[in-house]
Amino acid sequence: MAAPVNLGEFEQLILLAILRLRDDAYGVTIRAELADRAGRTVAPGALYTALDRLETKGLIASRMSDPTPQRGGRAKRHVTVTAAGREALTRARTAYERLLDGLDLLGGAHA
Amino acid sequence: MRDRLIEQLFSLLTSADRAEAIAGDLAEEREHRGWAWFWLHALGVTLELWRRAVMCAPLRVLALTVAACALLIAPVFGGAVAAFLFPQMIAAWWLLGSAGALFTAISLAAVARRLGFAASATLAIVGVLLVLACLIVMPAVAAAQQAEWKDPSPHKTSLVTVEDGVQLEVLDWGSGPAVVLLAGLGATAHQYDDLAPALTARYRVVGLTRRDHRGSSAAPGGYGFARLADDVLRIIDAVGVNNPIVIGHSFAGEEMHVLGARHSAKIRGLVYIDAAFDRGDDADSEAYGAVARTVPVAPGPQPGDLASFTALRVYLEKHGGAWPEAYMRTRFRTNPDGSVGGLWSPDVSIRQAMTKEIQAAYKPYNPERIRVPALAIYAVPKSADDLMRRGSSDRSAFPELVARAADDPAIRERVEKLYLLTRDRVQKHERWFEAFAERGRVVELSGTHDLIISNPSEVVQQIEAFVSSLPERP
Numbered sequence: 001m002a003a004p005v006n007l008g009e010f011e012q013l014i015l016l017a018i019l020r021l022r023d024d025a026y027g028v029t030i031r032a033e034l035a036d037r038a039g040r041t042v043a044p045g046a047l048y049t050a051l052d053r054l055e056t057k058g059l060i061a062s063r064m065s066d067p068t069p070q071r072g073g074r075a076k077r078h079v080t081v082t083a084a085g086r087e088a089l090t091r092a093r094t095a096y097e098r099l100l101d102g103l104d105l106l107g108g109a110h111a
Numbered sequence: 112m113r114d115r116l117i118e119q120l121f122s123l124l125t126s127a128d129r130a131e132a133i134a135g136d137l138a139e140e141r142e143h144r145g146w147a148w149f150w151l152h153a154l155g156v157t158l159e160l161w162r163r164a165v166m167c168a169p170l171r172v173l174a175l176t177v178a179a180c181a182l183l184i185a186p187v188f189g190g191a192v193a194a195f196l197f198p199q200m201i202a203a204w205w206l207l208g209s210a211g212a213l214f215t216a217i218s219l220a221a222v223a224r225r226l227g228f229a230a231s232a233t234l235a236i237v238g239v240l241l242v243l244a245c246l247i248v249m250p251a252v253a254a255a256q257q258a259e260w261k262d263p264s265p266h267k268t269s270l271v272t273v274e275d276g277v278q279l280e281v282l283d284w285g286s287g288p289a290v291v292l293l294a295g296l297g298a299t300a301h302q303y304d305d306l307a308p309a310l311t312a313r314y315r316v317v318g319l320t321r322r323d324h325r326g327s328s329a330a331p332g333g334y335g336f337a338r339l340a341d342d343v344l345r346i347i348d349a350v351g352v353n354n355p356i357v358i359g360h361s362f363a364g365e366e367m368h369v370l371g372a373r374h375s376a377k378i379r380g381l382v383y384i385d386a387a388f389d390r391g392d393d394a395d396s397e398a399y400g401a402v403a404r405t406v407p408v409a410p411g412p413q414p415g416d417l418a419s420f421t422a423l424r425v426y427l428e429k430h431g432g433a434w435p436e437a438y439m440r441t442r443f444r445t446n447p448d449g450s451v452g453g454l455w456s457p458d459v460s461i462r463q464a465m466t467k468e469i470q471a472a473y474k475p476y477n478p479e480r481i482r483v484p485a486l487a488i489y490a491v492p493k494s495a496d497d498l499m500r501r502g503s504s505d506r507s508a509f510p511e512l513v514a515r516a517a518d519d520p521a522i523r524e525r526v527e528k529l530y531l532l533t534r535d536r537v538q539k540h541e542r543w544f545e546a547f548a549e550r551g552r553v554v555e556l557s558g559t560h561d562l563i564i565s566n567p568s569e570v571v572q573q574i575e576a577f578v579s580s581l582p583e584r585p
Binding site for chain 1: 114118125128129131132133134135136137138139140152155156157158159160162163
């Protein structure tokens with residue numbers, strides 16, 4: 001990858017959810033994971049454009065599953081995080097932690 | 112089916128497998144979230160995909176958007192235009208308009224995905240041509256189907272110049288002693304098309320259409336009663352009718368007053384058909400109006416009654432009498448499909464000038480006394496039943512009201528009251544006329560203001576009796 005990709009907060013959450021879901025990450029489960037773990041209700045429309053964007057940037061890869069009898073026989077589009085995706089996540093986290101360093105946000109809130 | 116539709120919709124905006132996956136996800140979640148959620152988010156996804164597609168492929172999305180708008184708007188727009196212009200053909204128009212729009216939309220959508228912008232544009236043009244075909248070809252077909260209509264009344268028609276640039280339409284029937292027919296305000300000589308033939312056995316009948324009325328010139332002014340009377344004299348001279356009896360309806364009374372007062376040497380007599388009113392005295396209008404408003408009126412023509420002039424005549428026959436078709440064709444506009452359109456009227460500026468001059472002539476209202484023999488026929492009911500069955504000068508006939516009044520004493524009482532007021536009113540005008548016309552006589556007929564059509568044979572009879580009562584002139 002030529003230039004490092006910077007991630008928005010929403011994109012980070014989606015990538016993390018995909019990682020947690022391992023082999024079972026697709027539209028429905030990603031939204032459910034975001035709701036359960038992060039308390040974020042995400043509209044389907046917003047999620048699909050974000051996934052499209054991530055795929056265009058090469059941070060995730062997708063493949064169509066075999067059609068299932070549920071969902072009117074429609075296939076799922078499973079997504080996985082690519083190496084570039086993991087790298088971008090790590091970089092975002094590092095930047096975040098460096099910025100946090102020396103700050104006592106929780107303590108400050110209770111002071 | 113619905114999932115398939117949604118998937119197709121998505122596939123217009125994104126790849127086929129993405130569309131399938133998204134449609135599948137929505138279907139899966141619908142299981143526990145319900146249909147409302149499903150449709151709401153199907154719409155949300157569509158908008159998001161559309162937004163993204165605009166940024167990726169603006170031309171394609173432009174084509175799709177035009178297609179979607181055509182699909183949604185064209186049938187509605189086409190239907191509205193058709194309903195306005197051609198009320199008889201709404202269904203055909205709507206179908207054609209929709210078919211054109213649907214074709215445009217589907218072609219655009221299909222081709223935009225495969226062939227790109229140039230092909231989409233070509234198909235868009237085809238679609239637009241289809242819609243234009245609806246708008247242009249169909250009326251032409253309708254007009255061609257409309258059989259050409261001819262005025263059946265056996266008159267010769269000519270235009271006579273009464274003033275520089277002002278020509279009036281003159282209808283000329285028969286030969287013998289002369290009768291000149293004047294129409295009411297807004298009306299044309301053709302209002303006598305059916306009555307005139309009953310007079311032509313004995314008289315030469317000439318009808319004329321006042322200035323600014325359909326068939327005659329639109330003049331920028333000249334609505335003073337003296338000027339209007341001059342127009343009549345010019346016609347009398349131009350067509351060579353000697354010493355005519357002038358017969359006029361309604362507003363024509365004003366011209367006749369001038370003719371009878373100032374040009375008595377040229378006029379043998381006057382017949383006022385519900386046309387001799389003391390226009391300066393409206394003291395009783397308020398009391399009359401207060402009662403009149405409480406008495407039900409006959410229902411006006413329904414859309415079906417306006418489907419053609421024939422249909423309108425059938426309706427009018429049931430409500431007191433029908434005008435000759437030629438007259439109605441001058442009074443109303445004809446839609447391209449042959450149905451009856453709105454009232455014809457001259458340009459606004461002319462209408463305003465007319466109104467202004469007429470109002471000025473009525474205030475104060477003091478016509479000079481007429482000096483020729485005159486007959487004033489008034490439309491007066493002879494009983495309350497007559498008022499309902501046959502109408503009056505102010506009301507059209509409403510025979511159905513008789514049964515309602517029989518069942519409802521309150522209605523009956525109001526009709527009786529209105530009848531008495533109507534009589535008083537007309538009698539007041541009759542007394543005024545008798546004082547105003549030294550050689551005048553009054554006759555009452557039970558009918559509507561349009562006695563020409565509600566009581567044609569009685570009107571002819573009265574005219575003949577009046578003419579035979581006149582002294583012979585050398």
